[in-house]
Amino acid sequence: MKVYFIGAGPGDPELVTLKAQRLIRSCPVILYAGSLVPVELLSEAMPGARVIDTASLHLDEIIAQIVQAHERGESVARVHSGDPSLYGAIGEQIRRLKALGIDYEVVPGVTSTSASAAALGNELTLSGVAQTVILTRYAGKTPMPEAESLASLARHRATLAIHLGITRIHKIVEELIPHYGADCPVAVCYRTGWPEQQLIRGTLNDIVEQVRRAKINRTALILVGEVLDPAQFDDSWLYREEQAHLYRPKVKPESPRQVKRDATAIPPPFNTES
Numbered sequence: 001m002k003v004y005f006i007g008a009g010p011g012d013p014e015l016v017t018l019k020a021q022r023l024i025r026s027c028p029v030i031l032y033a034g035s036l037v038p039v040e041l042l043s044e045a046m047p048g049a050r051v052i053d054t055a056s057l058h059l060d061e062i063i064a065q066i067v068q069a070h071e072r073g074e075s076v077a078r079v080h081s082g083d084p085s086l087y088g089a090i091g092e093q094i095r096r097l098k099a100l101g102i103d104y105e106v107v108p109g110v111t112s113t114s115a116s117a118a119a120l121g122n123e124l125t126l127s128g129v130a131q132t133v134i135l136t137r138y139a140g141k142t143p144m145p146e147a148e149s150l151a152s153l154a155r156h157r158a159t160l161a162i163h164l165g166i167t168r169i170h171k172i173v174e175e176l177i178p179h180y181g182a183d184c185p186v187a188v189c190y191r192t193g194w195p196e197q198q199l200i201r202g203t204l205n206d207i208v209e210q211v212r213r214a215k216i217n218r219t220a221l222i223l224v225g226e227v228l229d230p231a232q233f234d235d236s237w238l239y240r241e242e243q244a245h246l247y248r249p250k251v252k253p254e255s256p257r258q259v260k261r262d263a264t265a266i267p268p269p270f271n272t273e274s
Contacts, residue, residue, distance in 0.1 A: 003066055003076045003097060005090045007083040007109015008037045012193030015110045016041065020079075023107065027077035029069040031062060036081035036219070038194065063096045070102050083109045086135060087163055111135075112221050113161040116189035119199055124159045126227045128234035132158035138165030138172055154179035159225035166190075166220040170208050176224060177204050185228035190220040201228070 004023050009015035016024075024030065025044050032042060034053035045051055050069075054062050069076045080088045084106055097104050113135060117124050124133050134153050137144070144150075153160065154176050165172050166188065176184070182205040190198040202210050204224070211220075227233075 001070050001073050001075050001103070003078055003102060003104040004107055005084045005088070005093070005104065006077055006079045006107045007085075007088075008032075008041050008079050008081055009110040010082055010112045010115040010193035011038055011191060011197075012115070013038065013041050013043075015115060015193055017107065017109065020107050020109060023075075023077050024079065026075075028074040029065070029076045030079060031065055031076060032079035033081060037079050041079070059092060059096075062093065063100075066097070066102065067100065070100075080109075081112075083111045086111060087137065112163070112189070112192055113223075116161075116187070116192045116199075116221050116223060119189065119192050119197065120187055120201075120223070120228070122187075122228055124161075124223075124225070124227055126230055126233040127236050128232075129230050130157070130159045130225055130227050132156065133161060134158050135161045135163070137163040138168050140164060140168070150175045151179070157225075159227050160223065162222040162224065165222055166211065167217055169211055169222065172222065173204050173208055180204060180224065184224060185226060187223040187228055188216065188220050189223065190214075190216045192221065 004027065006020045006023060007017075008020065021044070024042060025046060028046065028049050030042055030045055030049055030051045031054050032039075032051070034055040042051055052065060054065075057065075066076055066078075078090075078093070080090065082088070084090045085108065090106065094104060113124075113133070125131050134156065136148065136150070136153055138150060150162075150172065157179060160176075162172060169188070182203065184204050186202050186204055186207040188198075188200040188202075188207060188211055190196075190200070192199075198214060198216065200207070200210050200214060200216075
């Protein structure tokens with residue numbers, strides 16, 4: 001028996017890893033965050049699987065469900081949105097499982113940051129503009145460490161991905177303008193990957209009014225940075241003609257390198273035992 005903390009991605013059923021899909025199909029118990037994970041992702045659960053929406057459960061009740069499954073010898077798919085290592089609240093669950101001696105494994109998922117950048121058609125790291133992405137959240141019920149205040153992070157002028165802050169976007173803008181300027185591009189990505197997805201582009205100067213008009217007050221990621229609408233940026237060094245490296249030597253072969261495939265030497269499949 002094992003508990004699998006599974007990253008279900010941002011909401012698009014196709015943005016789920018093969019491993020996550022296999023575990024959802026094979027685990028007899030599925031605990032999922034119904035407020036953030038679309039039930040469609042669980043449509044291929046095994047017949048007779050116990051599928052429980054944990055949105056209304058507190059931590060003790062969730063652990064109780066896991067303990068009951070453990071006593072029955074049944075593995076549990078604990079399905080979280082995005083990637084469970086980011087704002088997934090898995091740390092407190094893992095702490096309980098360790099104390100109980102229950103085995104677990106974390107299965108990564110597509111983050112809302114990467115999915116939102118893809119939906120926007122943007123790269124978040126552009127040469128000459130920004131080479132750092134800071135994933136953070138805004139202080140609310142859970143306080144932020146003093147060294148991680150938004151103003152402190154903003155001094156880097158890196159690309160920001162701000163979680164759990166849409167209801168305080170007016171305060172976020174006030175803290176960012178002194179560092180990024182009022183004309184800095186912003187994108188608010190609401191329920192990326194869901195049918196009701198909304199992508200709102202603007203600047204720090206006008207994004208608050210746009211969000212209020214759209215009546216977005218939850219489940220949104222705020223992206224900030226010049227990479228969202230750069231005036232210009234440099235080509236990468238990697239693909240420059242004059243830049244030689246191991247796979248592109250200065251003296252090139254007469255024709256592009258082709259990968260030869262030997263049908264008799266197909267590698268074994270990935271290990272699917274875990």
